[in-house]
Amino acid sequence: MSETRHTLPLAGLRREHSGSFGGKSSNLGELIAAGIPVPPGFAASATAFRAFVEGAGLDGMIAAELERMSPGDVDSVGAASHAISQAMRFAPVPDAVRDEVAQRYAELAEEAGVADPPVAVRSSALGEDSQDATYAGQQETYLWVRGADHVCDAVRDCWVSLYSPPAITYRARLGPSAVEPAMGVAVQLMVDAVVSGVLFTCNPVSGDPSMVAVNASWGLGLAVVGGEVTPDDYLVSKVTREVVREHVHDKDVQYVPDAGGRGAVRVDVPKERRGIACLDGSALDALVDVAGRVERYFGSHQDVEWVIARDGELPASLFVVQARPVTALPRPGGTPAATSAMALVMGAFGAGEKKD
Amino acid sequence: MAAPSTTGSFPNPYEVETPPGCEGWEEMYPYYGRFDEERREADEQRFWFWNSMHFPVPMPAFDAICIDTAYQALGSWQNRVFAVPPAMGIDWRCINGYIYISGNPVLDPDRIAERAGYFQQRAGYYYENWNELYAKWRTKMEALIAELGELRVPELGEYEPDAVAFEDQETSYCAVLEAYRRALRLHDVMWQHHFEFLLLGYGAYMTFAELCKANLPDIPDQHIAQMVAGLDVLLFRPDAELRRLARLAIDTGVDPAFVEGRSPEEIDAELAQSDAGRAWLAELEQVKEPWFHMATGDGLYHTYTSWLDDPRIPYASLIGHIAALKAGEDIERPTDHIAQERDRLATEYAALLDDAARQGFEQLLALSRTVFPYVEEHKFLCDYWFLTSWWNKIREFGDLLVAHGFLENRDDIFQLSRLEVYSALDELLLTWATGGRPRGPKYWPPIVARRRELLARLADWTPPPAVGAVPEAVLDPALIMLWGVTTQRVHAWARHQEGGSELTGTAASPGVVEGVARVVKTVGEIGDVRDGEILVCSITSPAWAPIFSKIQAAVTDIGGVMSHAAIVCREYALPAVVGTGRATSAIKTGQRIRVDGTAGTVAILE
Numbered sequence: 001m002s003e004t005r006h007t008l009p010l011a012g013l014r015r016e017h018s019g020s021f022g023g024k025s026s027n028l029g030e031l032i033a034a035g036i037p038v039p040p041g042f043a044a045s046a047t048a049f050r051a052f053v054e055g056a057g058l059d060g061m062i063a064a065e066l067e068r069m070s071p072g073d074v075d076s077v078g079a080a081s082h083a084i085s086q087a088m089r090f091a092p093v094p095d096a097v098r099d100e101v102a103q104r105y106a107e108l109a110e111e112a113g114v115a116d117p118p119v120a121v122r123s124s125a126l127g128e129d130s131q132d133a134t135y136a137g138q139q140e141t142y143l144w145v146r147g148a149d150h151v152c153d154a155v156r157d158c159w160v161s162l163y164s165p166p167a168i169t170y171r172a173r174l175g176p177s178a179v180e181p182a183m184g185v186a187v188q189l190m191v192d193a194v195v196s197g198v199l200f201t202c203n204p205v206s207g208d209p210s211m212v213a214v215n216a217s218w219g220l221g222l223a224v225v226g227g228e229v230t231p232d233d234y235l236v237s238k239v240t241r242e243v244v245r246e247h248v249h250d251k252d253v254q255y256v257p258d259a260g261g262r263g264a265v266r267v268d269v270p271k272e273r274r275g276i277a278c279l280d281g282s283a284l285d286a287l288v289d290v291a292g293r294v295e296r297y298f299g300s301h302q303d304v305e306w307v308i309a310r311d312g313e314l315p316a317s318l319f320v321v322q323a324r325p326v327t328a329l330p331r332p333g334g335t336p337a338a339t340s341a342m343a344l345v346m347g348a349f350g351a352g353e354k355k356d
Numbered sequence: 357m358a359a360p361s362t363t364g365s366f367p368n369p370y371e372v373e374t375p376p377g378c379e380g381w382e383e384m385y386p387y388y389g390r391f392d393e394e395r396r397e398a399d400e401q402r403f404w405f406w407n408s409m410h411f412p413v414p415m416p417a418f419d420a421i422c423i424d425t426a427y428q429a430l431g432s433w434q435n436r437v438f439a440v441p442p443a444m445g446i447d448w449r450c451i452n453g454y455i456y457i458s459g460n461p462v463l464d465p466d467r468i469a470e471r472a473g474y475f476q477q478r479a480g481y482y483y484e485n486w487n488e489l490y491a492k493w494r495t496k497m498e499a500l501i502a503e504l505g506e507l508r509v510p511e512l513g514e515y516e517p518d519a520v521a522f523e524d525q526e527t528s529y530c531a532v533l534e535a536y537r538r539a540l541r542l543h544d545v546m547w548q549h550h551f552e553f554l555l556l557g558y559g560a561y562m563t564f565a566e567l568c569k570a571n572l573p574d575i576p577d578q579h580i581a582q583m584v585a586g587l588d589v590l591l592f593r594p595d596a597e598l599r600r601l602a603r604l605a606i607d608t609g610v611d612p613a614f615v616e617g618r619s620p621e622e623i624d625a626e627l628a629q630s631d632a633g634r635a636w637l638a639e640l641e642q643v644k645e646p647w648f649h650m651a652t653g654d655g656l657y658h659t660y661t662s663w664l665d666d667p668r669i670p671y672a673s674l675i676g677h678i679a680a681l682k683a684g685e686d687i688e689r690p691t692d693h694i695a696q697e698r699d700r701l702a703t704e705y706a707a708l709l710d711d712a713a714r715q716g717f718e719q720l721l722a723l724s725r726t727v728f729p730y731v732e733e734h735k736f737l738c739d740y741w742f743l744t745s746w747w748n749k750i751r752e753f754g755d756l757l758v759a760h761g762f763l764e765n766r767d768d769i770f771q772l773s774r775l776e777v778y779s780a781l782d783e784l785l786l787t788w789a790t791g792g793r794p795r796g797p798k799y800w801p802p803i804v805a806r807r808r809e810l811l812a813r814l815a816d817w818t819p820p821p822a823v824g825a826v827p828e829a830v831l832d833p834a835l836i837m838l839w840g841v842t843t844q845r846v847h848a849w850a851r852h853q854e855g856g857s858e859l860t861g862t863a864a865s866p867g868v869v870e871g872v873a874r875v876v877k878t879v880g881e882i883g884d885v886r887d888g889e890i891l892v893c894s895i896t897s898p899a900w901a902p903i904f905s906k907i908q909a910a911v912t913d914i915g916g917v918m919s920h921a922a923i924v925c926r927e928y929a930l931p932a933v934v935g936t937g938r939a940t941s942a943i944k945t946g947q948r949i950r951v952d953g954t955a956g957t958v959a960i961l962e
Contacts, residue, residue, distance in 0.1 A: 053754075074882060074883055074903075075883075100764070173905065176664065190790030203573070203574050204926065205863055205864060205865065205866060205953075205954075206573035206574055206866070207573065208572050208573045208574040208575070209572070209708045210572045210633065210704075210705060210708050211574045212574060227895050227896065227912075227914070227921060227922075227934075229914065230862075230914040230934075230935040233862060233935075235574060237576070237579075238704075238708075239579070239701060239704045239705060239708075239901075240579070240701070242576070244574055244576055245574075247862065247935075249914075249935065309793050328735075328926045328929070330866055330926075332570060332571050332572065335391065340719060341560075341716065341720045341722070342483060342562075342722045342723075344563050344567065344716055344719075344720060345479075345483070345559055345560050345563045345720075345723065346475070346476060346479075347563075348481075348559055348562060348563040348833060349440050349441065349475060349479065349559055349833050350440070350441040350442040350443075350468070350472070350831070350833065351441050351472040351475040351476055351479070352472055353442075
């Protein structure tokens with residue numbers, strides 16, 4: 001490969017790359033380093049985004065639109081977003097970036113052993129996914145993208161998502177302290193998922209650190225993350241592997257690869273599969289295992305997107321496609337700092353501190 | 357955030373109707389056990405809940421002794437001995453044969469402080485000397501049971517025995533009355549022993565459980581119990597003995613006698629025909645004392661008998677154990693595994709806690725393991741062994757009354773209150789002594805028949821879970837520790853009582869708020885959302901972001917813990933319940949609703 005100014009293989013990324021490649025891509029690199037199964041891929045740096053914006057001369061136009069916008073007003077946010085997005089979609093991706101992405105994609109095709117392999121293209125925002133400021137769902141993911149040109153277009157579409165109404169509302173909420181937005185992009189080989197979902201290495205609602213919380217639904221991961229289905233919901237004890245809570249819901253839609261070979265489409269789940277649990281004991285076991293490894297590696301609670309491949313057997317068919325720190329976690333506890341068991345018991349009886 | 361209000365109400369205890377045909381049920385209970393007009397003003401304002409844990413069916417008149425004595429004992433220890441600072445004892449009232457109880461709080465801060473001084477000193481003494489005091493308790497309790505076994509109910513013959521004439525033995529009328537008084541006294545003392553350690557034992561365990569739940573909110577209760585539970589406790593002994601007898605039956609070749617469907621008498625009869633069988637029966641006799649004093653049920657009624665009274669249960673177990681052993685199964689309780697698992701759970705949970713919590717966890721676990729044998733064992737000694745024996749002792753007085761025509765069956769005695777039994781015995785002894793004609797044989801049987809009929813009818817009535825006022829908070833440690841009656845539970849009862857429809861879904865973001873609902877069905881309607889409203893929608897999408905800074909909670913029809921609405925609500929610290937299934941159809945814009953994002957419930961308040 002000639003010159004790599006804007007891209008690197010995911011396996012080559014570490015935490016320290018998050019400033020240039022974004023949290024998502026650098027976390028994927030960390031996961032690979034930790035030996036956690038992650039589909040191979042590559043990442044584009046924020047320099048590619050900057051080269052695009054500068055090359056197309058969009059800076060002034062974007063600033064002007066944002067200046068005009070009133071953050072609390074849905075219509076005004078929508079108008080600003082629309083104007084910026086349209087301008088970006090018609091702007092060309094610089095040749096240097098386009099060639100580099102095509103080259104990395106060709107390498108990925110060679111690794112996969114197929115021509116034009118389907119990939120997932122995900123935005124990897126800078127500053128996103130930090131402990132302080134996670135904002136879920138505001139950046140785009142494009143599934144089942146095939147062919148170098150389409151990958152390149154999807155990369156641009158990710159950049160566009162930086163100016164979606166929720167994203168600009170979110171930055172407006174942060175106020176003047178918000179840094180100049182920039183975005184990396186992760187491109188990963190696509191796993192044809194039979195089941196996919198999200199897990200938390202704790203219970204994100206109660207904060208219980210002894211639990212792994214799993215949401216799962218049929219097909220590719222979009223349905224769960226997008227809240228388009230009520231997923232099956234499991235709470236599994238890390239200590240005993242018991243399923244402490246299980247709610248199986250009607251999962252009426254799923255995303256599957258489009259029959260035309262490009263993109264993912266939303267289809268109805270066959271009636272007979274809607275109401276049945278999409279994870280069994282061995283799948284939950286594999287997920288709890290992975291949860292433990294991810295949590296130990298990062299040393300903090302993580303929110304993990306995962307997929308189980310249609311082909312293959314567990315645990316080898318389980319892949320992690322994203323991990324990020326859990327934010328806004330309720331702190332369990334609230335017990336006064338334990339002085340002694342006797343003081344705690346006295347407190348339970350309303351007798352306060354024990355006198356000597 | 358606004359505190360959850362205590363909307364909802366319970367029935368007024370003075371307005372609960374007597375079911376048709378049950379008029380006059382009050383005659384079975386003491387005068388002070390009713391909701392009477394003299395105390396109306398105070399009693400209407402109190403919170404009373406049905407003690408369905410101990411008194412699930414209408415109380416027979418005699419069995420009501422287990423209310424009075426138990427609460428005399430509980431109140432004495434809690435209020436007069438340990439002086440638990442915020443709570444005195446428990447009052448009871450009866451509605452249609454069902455027992456409602458209410459705690460007496462201590463509200464004056466000076467008195468609470470004064471009581472705290474007593475509590476720290478006295479409860480502290482118990483905790484610090486637990487093992488020694490508990491060993492003494494076991495001795496006291498076993499002596500009490502032995503005394504009950506030795507208590508004789510004299511017969512009334514035509515002539516007094518020679519011993520009365522020649523050896524200064526007391527007369528039979530004195531002896532019968534003394535036996536009855538002693539029987540009542542032994543019952544009093546049993547409850548005194550029963551409650552000596554109970555509150556402190558549960559208190560330590562509950563404190564440990566609370567610490568676990570505060571730091572590990574989803575920990576199954578079962579795991580907490582597993583970490584604390586003893587390995588070799590009395591309650592497991594009866595079944596352990598049955599397993600041993602099952603093995604003995606196989607080893608000595610008498611197992612063919614244990615055929616499914618045979619009665620205990622038939623099995624005994626076959627065993628009696630061989631030496632090996634007779635040896636097995638002799639071993640069984642050894643086991644019976646004390647292990648067949650296990651009760652056949654769990655409750656404070658004379659109808660709960662022991663294995664000795666009804667051997668069908670232990671014999672069914674024996675047949676099952678023998679069949680399992682012959683099928684090559686391992687029927688032993690895996691104590692090694694239980695011990696390992698108990699320690700593994702404790703170690704792994706401790707490792708998940710931060711340092712301060714871990715220190716409390718470890719100390720409280722140690723204290724709980726110290727006190728827990730009592731919590732487990734008092735049940736066998738008090739509730740099972742003593743009480744099943746004691747009801748039988750009372751039946752002996754029933755036999756005496758039957759023998760003289762005062763009652764038709766020995767169990768009829770339980771249809772009279774303990775004071776009515778005293779009265780009947782008084783008359784019996786009077787007329788036996790004088791040779792006069794007793795009124796009792798005509799007086800008591802119709803009363804017994806009427807009360808049996810009343811109890812049968814009252815059994816069909818469904819008592820409300822609580823009556824009286826809805827408390828803002830439940831603070832009484834005894835109510836919380838012994839009955840699990842918490843503020844949350846009581847408020848859930850009240851809401852249910854009110855008939856207000858409640859939706860349940862996934863608890864997605866914690867917190868409770870009340871407010872006005874805004875049902876939003878399409879993106880076009882999100883502009884209508886006003887500050888402080890609760891968003892009710894089918895699902896939310898990222899495009900709705902601007903309104904999350906306006907709303908105070910969100911409810912959705914579909915979605916899970918990780919759906920967009922849930923994540924954003926946690927981010928904004930707004931309560932959320934997702935996946936309710938029917939929020940947008942059940943709730944109308946403008947209605948007041950309460951969203952409990954911790955419990956996963958949505959209540960429509962109007």
